[in-house]
Amino acid sequence: MTDYIDVTYSVELTADPDIRAQDSMPDDLLEMGEIIAQEQSVGGYDKPFHRDFDVEPYRARATPNPSTGSVTVRFPTDNIAPEPAHLLNYVAGDVFGSKYVEHIRVTDISFPKPFVDRFPGPRFGQAGIRERVDREGPLLGMILKPSLGLTPERIGDLVRAAAQPGAHLDDEPDDLGGVDIVKEDEKLTDPDYCAFEDRLDEVVAALRDVPEPPLYVLNVTAREDAFREYVAGHDLEDVLDRFVLLVTVISHGFGRMQTLAEDDTLGLPTYAHRAGHAALTRTAHGIEMRVLEQLSRLAGADFAHCGAIAGNHRRDRAEVVTNRRVLDTTTPPWDGLEPCLPVVSGGVDPTNIKENMEAVGERDHQEQLVFMIGSGIYGHSGGTLPGIAAGVRANREAIDAAREGLGHGDIETRVHHDYPHMEAWLEADRED
Numbered sequence: 001m002t003d004y005i006d007v008t009y010s011v012e013l014t015a016d017p018d019i020r021a022q023d024s025m026p027d028d029l030l031e032m033g034e035i036i037a038q039e040q041s042v043g044g045y046d047k048p049f050h051r052d053f054d055v056e057p058y059r060a061r062a063t064p065n066p067s068t069g070s071v072t073v074r075f076p077t078d079n080i081a082p083e084p085a086h087l088l089n090y091v092a093g094d095v096f097g098s099k100y101v102e103h104i105r106v107t108d109i110s111f112p113k114p115f116v117d118r119f120p121g122p123r124f125g126q127a128g129i130r131e132r133v134d135r136e137g138p139l140l141g142m143i144l145k146p147s148l149g150l151t152p153e154r155i156g157d158l159v160r161a162a163a164q165p166g167a168h169l170d171d172e173p174d175d176l177g178g179v180d181i182v183k184e185d186e187k188l189t190d191p192d193y194c195a196f197e198d199r200l201d202e203v204v205a206a207l208r209d210v211p212e213p214p215l216y217v218l219n220v221t222a223r224e225d226a227f228r229e230y231v232a233g234h235d236l237e238d239v240l241d242r243f244v245l246l247v248t249v250i251s252h253g254f255g256r257m258q259t260l261a262e263d264d265t266l267g268l269p270t271y272a273h274r275a276g277h278a279a280l281t282r283t284a285h286g287i288e289m290r291v292l293e294q295l296s297r298l299a300g301a302d303f304a305h306c307g308a309i310a311g312n313h314r315r316d317r318a319e320v321v322t323n324r325r326v327l328d329t330t331t332p333p334w335d336g337l338e339p340c341l342p343v344v345s346g347g348v349d350p351t352n353i354k355e356n357m358e359a360v361g362e363r364d365h366q367e368q369l370v371f372m373i374g375s376g377i378y379g380h381s382g383g384t385l386p387g388i389a390a391g392v393r394a395n396r397e398a399i400d401a402a403r404e405g406l407g408h409g410d411i412e413t414r415v416h417h418d419y420p421h422m423e424a425w426l427e428a429d430r431e432d
Helices: 029-039 084-091 125-132 152-163 196-209 224-233 254-261 289-298 317-328 353-359 385-403 408-413 420-431
Strands: 004-013 061-065 070-076 101-110 139-143 181-183 215-219 243-248 270-273 303-305 341-345 370-373
Touching: 004 029, 029 061, 029 070, 070 084, 084 254, 084 289, 101 289, 125 341, 139 341, 139 385, 152 181, 152 196, 152 385, 181 370, 196 215, 196 224, 224 254, 243 254, 254 270, 254 289, 289 303, 289 317, 317 341, 317 353, 353 385, 370 385, 385 408, 385 420, 408 420
Parallel strands: 139 181, 139 370, 181 215, 215 243, 243 270, 270 303, 303 341, 341 370
Antiparallel strands: 004 070, 004 101, 061 070
């Protein structure tokens, strides 16, 4: 028996009088849905192939939803390979170029379980990453900043300072530990001043220098083969499991993500960076973020961004919750795939960690978050390694405080000596 995926499109028909005057112009959502179904399955709509060829088992069908201005198209899964790149082309291909629409947006996809089960999904997921990071509760990640202009040597120093901040703070025992993850910016690739191989040399040395090395998220977008060559030419047995491979899935493709996730020679976690998503998600003619999140999980991403409700890239709480659910739900049809770790980023700092934690839902969901922080760590450091170490401590304390139900307002209005670095960060923030 054939299974189907149901793809929902919000549709605004064109107002162009010349096109509306054409005999082929659809009169309503049903007719527009049938055009989408025809074009995105067996092809053609001015002269439908089904009149002359036996293609009915492979033809999609449409159902209008007049109350929402949308149409749901049911596609036979027999047509679709278990590859996110092909799936995206199938449901969001030529449909965007239709002359009959002013705007069209892919708002949701519902999958049957047998189809989802054809994808391997995340290799590690939440449980596998927790085996590599020995910490309870939300994980703390530090983004290398500035995004560009760093030398390999500076990156090595930043890894050491972030991983063991106590070593840079003379008056503080190293009891909190450092960051769990250090992440390269998605714009850092292979500039002359920070060449890919030179950077790796320094990162490997830094990981070997610290007693509990963090995970290191390496941007391998268009550099996958270079990383494979580096691994083949160096003895990395002691640190290879610290690496996570980042791909910018919008520019580089979900297919490349899937290839990395399934690569048995490397066998490393993957990180789906959504840089550029707004060109698709913040327009009426595009794709809802939840759909891109689904594709990231199907492609095997172990980490993916769910958004933040507070910060400089803030999103609606409902959107953040929906994105998180797509990434980490274990209810059918997703129960056969490992859940991703949802990443919260974009202006996160000690003033909004509690708000961002509470926004995603129940405590068990809060515990699985990854806070990926840039300026919230570096903001009051003056660029010094001790300042950056203090920023790491401030955010670690903010996470611990939030787990106890305390936010920055609680720290500001009463003495709470358990969080000295958080208090110092907040005081410096007020002075700025």
